[in-house]
Amino acid sequence: MTIILGIESTAHTFGISLVRKGKILSNIRRSYTTEKGGIIPLDAAKHHQENKKEIYFEALESSGVSEEKIDAIAVSQGPGLAPCLLEGMKFAKELSKKLEKPIIPVNHCIAHLEIGRTTGAKDPVMLYVSGANTQIIAYSFFKFRIFGETLDIGVGNFIDNFARYMGIGFPGGPAIQELAEKGKKFIELPYKVKGMDITLSGILTNLRQKIESDKYNINDLAYSMQETVFAMLVETAERALAHTGKKELLLGGGVACNSRLQEMCKIMCKERGAKFFCPSNNLLQDNGAMIAFLGEIMFKKGINVQGKAINELDIKPRQRTDDVEVKWR
Ligand code: ATP
Ligand code: FE2
Numbered sequence: 001m002t003i004i005l006g007i008e009s010t011a012h013t014f015g016i017s018l019v020r021k022g023k024i025l026s027n028i029r030r031s032y033t034t035e036k037g038g039i040i041p042l043d044a045a046k047h048h049q050e051n052k053k054e055i056y057f058e059a060l061e062s063s064g065v066s067e068e069k070i071d072a073i074a075v076s077q078g079p080g081l082a083p084c085l086l087e088g089m090k091f092a093k094e095l096s097k098k099l100e101k102p103i104i105p106v107n108h109c110i111a112h113l114e115i116g117r118t119t120g121a122k123d124p125v126m127l128y129v130s131g132a133n134t135q136i137i138a139y140s141f142f143k144f145r146i147f148g149e150t151l152d153i154g155v156g157n158f159i160d161n162f163a164r165y166m167g168i169g170f171p172g173g174p175a176i177q178e179l180a181e182k183g184k185k186f187i188e189l190p191y192k193v194k195g196m197d198i199t200l201s202g203i204l205t206n207l208r209q210k211i212e213s214d215k216y217n218i219n220d221l222a223y224s225m226q227e228t229v230f231a232m233l234v235e236t237a238e239r240a241l242a243h244t245g246k247k248e249l250l251l252g253g254g255v256a257c258n259s260r261l262q263e264m265c266k267i268m269c270k271e272r273g274a275k276f277f278c279p280s281n282n283l284l285q286d287n288g289a290m291i292a293f294l295g296e297i298m299f300k301k302g303i304n305v306q307g308k309a310i311n312e313l314d315i316k317p318r319q320r321t322d323d324v325e326v327k328w329r
Contacts, residue, residue, distance in 0.1 A: 074295020183223020
């Protein structure tokens with residue numbers, strides 16, 4: 001029976017998980033956070049370096065599996081922050097050498113999507129909303145095709161920046177959701193949908209000016225930001241459902257933890273007779289389980305790197321979702 005270990009380290013989180021037959025045996029993660037200010041890549045990498053061994057042993061212990069039983073090591077190869085990716089790749093190579101097992105290089109974004117299979121979604125339109133990425137994706141002929149995306153920043157980074165302007169540390173998403181729940185008055189903000197794409201930097205500038213003017217209640221601003229930006233996401237996701245004729249919507253990525261976004265997606269799906277799927281929060285934010293889960297699927301199709309080829313294996317900080325040839329579907 002195959003046991004795959006997954007390593008995630010593309011940005012703020014270092015995570016390790018063990019998966020057997022699609023079942024998640026353990027999913028341990030620790031995240032770099034700040035009190036004030038955004039993520040500093042070298043500091044995040046240091047966090048990973050300092051925590052990786054402990055997380056590894058914790059993951060082994062909580063799965064009840066001894067390390068000799070591991071058949072292959074799946075690792076997030078990209079996209080992500082280079083110093084953070086390097087920590088994961090270095091650790092994967094160390095383990096591969098020690099255990100004499102192959103490495104499965106996994107695309108982080110596709111792992112965010114494929115973990116959605118655990119919810120029962122079969123052929124969905126995917127709304128992938130995370131720190132660096134915001135994309136509407138659907139699978140067709142060996143590629144995850146991008147139907148629409150942000151033309152500037154990812155919605156998670158947008159929310160984290162908005163939070164930073166209010167003096168809130170990283171990650172800002174959960175704190176902003178709390179403020180938004182207390183908001184009462186809707187403040188008009190720019191609404192920027194261009195065809196299937198969206199832009200966010202103009203809205204961010206507008207919000208920054210509003211914060212600096214001190215004329216607005218911050219709860220109302222957080223509430224209005226969520227209502228506006230999530231409506232943009234739901235609008236493009238709905239259009240993708242209409243275009244593709246698909247009947248399922250799947251949420252993925254850390255911003256999908258937001259309960260208001262989930263609610264708005266649910267309403268849209270209900271109105272058009274589509275099914276809505278969303279993994280649990282510990283599978284939405286960066287985690288090793290999604291890497292191990294997709295790693296196992298790839299490994300079963302014979303995708304892995306062995307022997308000397310492992311020395312050539314490198315990180316891919318800028319790898320795009322639609323560059324990856326999907327040989328496992
Ligand atoms: P990518 O997958 O694009 O490389 P990432 O790995 O940094 O990005 P994730 O871990 O998938 O991102 O998501 C992190 C983001 O999710 C952060 O920007 C964080 O603020 C946001 N987030 C987490 N919880 C919430 C929430 N409840 N509401 C809104 N945003 C949230
Ligand atoms: Fe992510």
